[in-house]
Amino acid sequence: MTRLRWPFSRLILRHSLRQMNTEMSKRGALIVFEGCDRCGKTTQCKKLVEVLENEKEDVQFLRFPDRTTVIGKMINAYLNGSSELDDHVIHLLFSANRWEAAKNMKKLLQGGTTLIVDRYAYSGVAFTAAKAGFEVDWCKQPDVGLPKPDLVIYLTLNQQEAARRGGFGTERYEQAEFQKKVAENFETIREKDWKVIDADKSIEDLHAEIKSLVKKTMNDVHWEEIRTLWT
Numbered sequence: 001m002t003r004l005r006w007p008f009s010r011l012i013l014r015h016s017l018r019q020m021n022t023e024m025s026k027r028g029a030l031i032v033f034e035g036c037d038r039c040g041k042t043t044q045c046k047k048l049v050e051v052l053e054n055e056k057e058d059v060q061f062l063r064f065p066d067r068t069t070v071i072g073k074m075i076n077a078y079l080n081g082s083s084e085l086d087d088h089v090i091h092l093l094f095s096a097n098r099w100e101a102a103k104n105m106k107k108l109l110q111g112g113t114t115l116i117v118d119r120y121a122y123s124g125v126a127f128t129a130a131k132a133g134f135e136v137d138w139c140k141q142p143d144v145g146l147p148k149p150d151l152v153i154y155l156t157l158n159q160q161e162a163a164r165r166g167g168f169g170t171e172r173y174e175q176a177e178f179q180k181k182v183a184e185n186f187e188t189i190r191e192k193d194w195k196v197i198d199a200d201k202s203i204e205d206l207h208a209e210i211k212s213l214v215k216k217t218m219n220d221v222h223w224e225e226i227r228t229l230w231t
Contacts, residue, residue: 028114035155063118095142130181148227155199
């Protein structure tokens, strides 16, 4: 019996090590919120992050454009009307702003951190394609190869309600007619696995619906490879 004990112990040890390696290889989920301006994306992102952190989940909030970088500051100046840029240039700057975050995003995801992202490449396409002379296919090209979201939550809200919400109209794109075109473009580029949610409800009710979808996705993608966008 003594001879059997050591091989059995080694077997248990190998199993434990494999289990540890497996646990370490779990990745985080890339969760993206999209929608027209003032539909409640930022509020829901921040609430979701707060709740998940309280549940001891490894989670981080990202927002595009990231206005803290050099590129992001150029975008911010354009959006608040203090500078003018060619429409092609600003589209490429928005994309560059995402690309400068891409390497760190992949690192975080591979390390097990779930990313909650307020706007992504889909917004870049929907907004630029709302301008005269721009085609959806051209607008997509700069973002080909970015990390692909595991879940896109698309919040919808009628323009009358959006216009009533605080702060609407303070930035360049917050004009009713332009937002209508953006909404049409979102419908054009919307993929079949997007989760479309009517945002015209209480913050708590909307959060509960969103959290259920996010938690399921977080569990579903633990062992999946990170995919690439539009490839």
